[in-house]
Amino acid sequence: MFGFTQGCLPLRRWDELNSFFQKSGAKIVFGLNAMNGRVQLPDGSMGGPWDYTNAASLIQYTAYKGYHIHGWELGNELSGSGVGTRIGADQYAADVITLKTIVDDIYRSNPSKSLVLAPGGFFDPAWFTELIVKTKPNLLNVITHHIYNLGPGRDTNLIEKILNPSVLDGMISIFSNLQGILKSAGTSTVAWVGEAGGAYNSGHHLVTDAFVFSFWFLDQLGMSAKYDTKSYCRQSLIGGNYGLLNTTTFQPNPDYYSALLWHRLMGTKVLATTFNGTNKIRAYAHCARDSPGITLLLINLSGNTKTEVSVTAHAAAAAAAGAHKHVARTGYTTAQVSVTNQAAGGGGGGGEHKHGARRHGRNFGHAHTPSFAAVADGATRDEYHLTPKGGDLRSQVVLLNGKALATGADGSIPRLEAVKVDAARPIAVAPYSIVFARISHFHAPACS
Incomplete structure (x- = not known):
């Protein structure tokens, strides 16, 4: 999957998608390809400045058409040691600043300017610190991190992990450390969980799409809120074995109702x-x-x-x-x-x-x-x-x-x-x- 380069999103299809977005009322964050223009470095990471030409063209067209995209996120899981590949924090920070400049220029007179989000990867204290330091005080709106703390979906001990308070508490250090980085830096950047499915590789049928997973999910919502996380994006609405909806019938899985009750009952304070x-x-x-x-x-x-x-x-x-x-x-x-x-x-x-x-x-x-x-x-x-x-x-x-x-x-x-x-x-x-x-x-x- 990492070597796939032949995908194309025609503008006609982008128009159709935005029509759907508008009807759904959803807030859309779109992930941009951060690999254009890169070269492989001797240490195996990818380097060189990001070629933003294609991304800038899409953002320009989107603004021209009056489509509202809540945020543009640069890349996916490239932080720290990465997943599949990685980019150093110094180069990545420079690329985030480039994206922020593009968004500011295009949306200069637009009251609903899109957010800039990054990196959409797993938390690495040193890497995240460098990104924040080099983009403060206001060049990055949202810092996003991913959570799959239960391990692979094929694990036969998932239920035991979900019911183990020590496993659940293992996320406290990540939420706490990230907030510490933001506060120490004096930045306006806020934290989101940009993707969380609990168990990677599509979860596990009758675990991550069953009642037991609401223990993990609601505990995550409570814990992340306690540490000032502004948004929590669940993987997924539909797809894999961790969707909020059944992939065949589209009927709500238990976590859908858990999320709905949270939304209706739990305020933002x-x-x-x-x-x-x-x-x-x-x-x-x-x-x-x-x-x-x-x-x-x-x-x-x-x-x-x-x-x-x-x-x-x-x-x-x-x-x-x-x-x-x-x-x-x-x-x-x-x-x-x-x-x-x-x-x-x-x-x-x-x-x-x-x-x-x-x-x-x-x-x-x-x-x-x-x-x-x-x-x-x-x-x-x-x-x-x-x-x-x-x-x-x-x-x-x-x-x-x-x-x-x-x-x-x-x-x-x-x-x-x-x-x-x-x-x-x-x-x-x-x-x-x-x-x-x-x-x-x-x-x-x-x-x-």
Whole structure:
């Protein structure tokens, strides 16, 4: 595949594609060929300046026709040691500056100027640092990286990896290090996950297209948001075994509904969250989207332990409660989530992207939020419980509050309806389940 050079995108086909883009309402990022003009260097990498002639012609035509492309990305997986081949950070940075100059010149008077994105590759600290240093403060709008942290799709241990908190936590260092690079450089560049399929080489049927993969996917969304990632691009909508839609029937796979609930319930302000209990529970909190209060995401990686979760506004309260307390019944725990008095760090540089998550930079102050036991009589919260059909993690049918989700005869998406729960009761998280809890009575000043 790396040696293929005979492809051609006629302008007539580009016109047809842009008509489709407009009808879909999707935001389009187009990857440009970064290999034109290169020569192979003695160390095996590719060098020499990028021949931008063809790319500039396409961008010029696109702007002339009034087509809106959200962003232009230079190349694919050329960073660090690369995939197939690589380009040194010094040369690549010069090429990014060339692309930014082209975009600025062509879109000079256009209010909807496209973003410039790069490198669309795997994170390498030294390589990414050099790229950022040489393109700061504003010559690169978005730095993109790819995530396939579960290894090859053929791995027979994928489910065990997905259910392992240590494997999931392995991504923390990458998100944290990238944010550290951006903050240290004083750049306006923001971070996106430009491609993430979890398991490379098309994933694994009945794993990456089944219920179990929502544990990985939603944990990724929560973790990336915590570290100020502005957008998260899932591989793929349709294609391979990790698509959000079935490649034959186009019916939504479980991750489609997980993504839709995230989009509808989780706002763009991320709250600092601490879970005081078993490491099999993953907990994330955001200001609620388009409603008062907060939304809490809880993921239970345990197949035999039900956990009841209470929420407090003060970190001190959670610490005072001690570790999670086991009660008399086997396979049952109680725990606390502490949504602390400050948001999850300061906002990153640059503007907010609607499909990404933005951390809020203000402190909470002291939010005197009542405990669950002290809320007003009759108060309720909305809960959305996701479980696999028949309790089978490999199921491609997801249940929302016990009811199977399926499209209508006309292809319409089903209503995603919450159950109303007494706000004074803890949140019950069943084994191998995912819960979104929208708590409207939770007062967080950062969400005002």
